[in-house]
Each structure stands twice: as C-alpha cells, then as structure tokens.
Amino acid sequence: MTQVSKLRRPTTPKQAAARCGPVDKFLDPSLFKAFSDPTRASLIACIAKCGRGCSVGEVAECCSVDFSVVSRHLALLARSGVLEATKEGRTVFYRVRYAELCKSLRSLADALEECCPEKGAACNGKCC
Amino acid sequence: MTQVSKLRRPTTPKQAAARCGPVDKFLDPSLFKAFSDPTRASLIACIAKCGRGCSVGEVAECCSVDFSVVSRHLALLARSGVLEATKEGRTVFYRVRYAELCKSLRSLADALEECCPEKGAACNGKCC
DNA sequence: ACAATGCTTGCACCATGACGCAAGTAAGCA
DNA sequence: TGCTTACTTGCGTCATGGTGCAAGCATTGT
Numbered sequence: 001m002t003q004v005s006k007l008r009r010p011t012t013p014k015q016a017a018a019r020c021g022p023v024d025k026f027l028d029p030s031l032f033k034a035f036s037d038p039t040r041a042s043l044i045a046c047i048a049k050c051g052r053g054c055s056v057g058e059v060a061e062c063c064s065v066d067f068s069v070v071s072r073h074l075a076l077l078a079r080s081g082v083l084e085a086t087k088e089g090r091t092v093f094y095r096v097r098y099a100e101l102c103k104s105l106r107s108l109a110d111a112l113e114e115c116c117p118e119k120g121a122a123c124n125g126k127c128c
Numbered sequence: 129m130t131q132v133s134k135l136r137r138p139t140t141p142k143q144a145a146a147r148c149g150p151v152d153k154f155l156d157p158s159l160f161k162a163f164s165d166p167t168r169a170s171l172i173a174c175i176a177k178c179g180r181g182c183s184v185g186e187v188a189e190c191c192s193v194d195f196s197v198v199s200r201h202l203a204l205l206a207r208s209g210v211l212e213a214t215k216e217g218r219t220v221f222y223r224v225r226y227a228e229l230c231k232s233l234r235s236l237a238d239a240l241e242e243c244c245p246e247k248g249a250a251c252n253g254k255c256c
Numbered sequence: 257a258c259a260a261t262g263c264t265t266g267c268a269c270c271a272t273g274a275c276g277c278a279a280g281t282a283a284g285c286a
Numbered sequence: 287t288g289c290t291t292a293c294t295t296g297c298g299t300c301a302t303g304g305t306g307c308a309a310g311c312a313t314t315g316t
Contacts, residue, residue, distance in 0.1 A: 020177045027169040035160035037304075045151045048243045056263060066306050071263060073304090090262045090313040098244045102237040109230040109237075115176045116226045165274075184293060194276050199293060201274090218283040218292045 020115040026108035034080040039065055040073050053093030148243040154236035162208040167193055168201050181214060181221030
C-alpha cells in the first residue's frame with residue numbers, strides 16, 4: 001500500500017470539482033454560523049414555531065438571556081439571511097425566511113448527494 | 129396597535145410546539161458548528177468532491193493550514209457525525225457520511241416547512 | 257414638551273476556539 | 287533495533303464571539 005495517493009486518487013481535485021456540483025457554493029460558513037450557537041438555535045426554533053413575525057420582546061421571553069443579547073442575535077440572524085425584519089412603529093418583527101432557508105438546506109443536500117450518489121452507477125461500491 | 133401580543137399571538141408557545149414538528153430536534157448546534165468554520169467547510173468540500181475516503185495528508189494538501197490543524201478539524205468533524213474515520217495501517221481515511229448528513233439537512237428543512245407551509249390552508253397569507 | 261415603550265449600541269469581561277510548533281504515539285520497513 | 291511515515295496531542299498565543307449592564311435612539315402617548 002505504498003503510493004496511496006496514486007492508487008486511490010483516480011481524479012484530481014479539478015476533475016472532482018467538474019464531476020460534482022459546486023458544493024462550496026452551498027457550504028456557506030456564515031449561514032451555518034447562525035445555527036451554531038445554542039441560544040440562536042432556540043431563538044430560531046421559537047420564531048419558527050410561532051409561524052409568524054415575532055417582536056424582540058416576545059422572543060426574549062422564550063429564553064433566559066438578556067434582552068440586548070436577543071436583539072443582537074436577531075440582528076445577526078437577519079444579516080445572515082435566516083430571518084427577515086420588518087418594522088411597525090417602534091416594534092420590530094422578525095420572521096423566519098422559510099423558503100430561502102429550506103432551499104439553502106436542500107441545495108446543500110443535493111450537492112452533497114451529487115458528489116456521492118449512493119444509488120448512482122459511477123459511484124456504487126467504489127467510494128461509499 | 130396596543131396589546132400587540134394579544135392581537136398577534138393566537139397560539140401559546142406550547143400550542144405552537146404541538147402544531148409544528150419538533151424543530152428543536154433538528155436544530156442541533158453541534159452539527160452546524162461543524163460547518164461554521166471556513167477551514168472546516170473547505171475540508172468537507174474537498175473530501176466530498178473526491179467522493180471517497182481521503183487520508184489526512186491528502187486533505188492537508190487542499191488547504192494552507194498546518195497539518196496538525198487539519199488532523200484536529202477532521203477528528204472534530206468525525207465526532208460531530210459529518211465524517212467517518214477508518215484506519216488502514218497507519219493511514220486514517222475520512223469519508224463524508226453523505227446519507228446521514230443529507231437526512232439531517234432535509235429533516236430540518238421539512239420541520240421548518242411544517243411550521244409555515246407556504247401553500248398550506250392554515251397559514252396562507254396569515255404568517256408568511 | 258415630557259414621559260414611556262421598544263429596541264439598539266458601546267463597553268468591558270470572560271469563555272471558546274483556531275492556529276502553529278514541537279513532542280509523542282503507532283505502524284511499517286531495513 | 288533503529289528509522290521513516292502518518293497521525294495525534296500538549297502547550298502557549300491570539301482572535302473571535304457570547305454575555306450583561308448601562309446609555310442612547312426612535313417612536314408613541316399624554
């Protein structure tokens with residue numbers, strides 16, 4: 001098993017990139033950073049479950065951290081495209097961007113699957 | 129528009145949780161933390177594109193960080209369930225757990241969509 | 257004009273984590 | 287028994303980021 005890379009690497013990275021879809025495109029760290037914090041995850045879950053726009057104050061009731069922390073997290077989530085903010089008077093409503101979010105998640109899943117289609121002819125038994 | 133919470137909150141959080149699927153279950157921060165770092169994202173993309181198990185050394189060639197850093201990242205990714213490690217002699221091969229990963233991503237998308245079915249009768253026009 | 261409400265922002269603190277270097281471990285080879 | 291290869295781990299450093307408090311800003315009501 002010497003020269004492992006020669007024996008086990010039939011494709012160059014460039015060839016692999018051509019064979020697969022643009023996985024990189026959907027592996028956006030800034031998007032997933034939004035989900036990587038437990039507090040943010042609970043905020044997202046809170047708003048998602050409500051199924052409508054929620055004010056900062058309402059969301060703050062759902063978790064134990066400071067009001068200002070919630071405000072900052074929601075602003076971050078809006079910047080990263082997970083939430084959408086609409087202002088009515090002095091109240092800001094944040095709602096989940098369901099369609100865009102689901103599309104991003106499914107696009108990544110599709111791109112990954114394209115790299116290794118478990119039922120595909122080219123891959124079957126060879127890699128996964 | 130006084131008493132906003134009364135007017136705009138027809139469901140309690142508990143009722144909302146019952147109406148929706150268990151979004152929390154699929155919003156696992158430890159999973160998404162794996163994708164939240166640019167270096168890790170490029171490592172995942174590298175292995176995913178190859179479509180087979182890659183050794184630590186091979187993956188290290190794909191990015192500019194130290195070998196030890198790559199080793200640590202891959203170990204972390206294996207712990208969080210994104211990759212799977214198999215040892216052959218003194219070489220460790222990491223491969224993407226395509227099926228499990230895609231399932232997690234799609235489950236989250238499904239759970240989110242269940243919270244706000246854009247074409248659903250109960251939600252249409254009311255929330256999103 | 258003044259006060260109250262809803263949210264944002266500045267500041268300081270502290271924990272986490274990403275990184276590189278160097279030493280350590282384990283497997284194969286001479 | 288060494289020596290090389292492939293990887294892991296300990297350690298110190300530095301940057302990022304999550305948190306709470308307090309002050310600031312914008313909007314609404316009196």
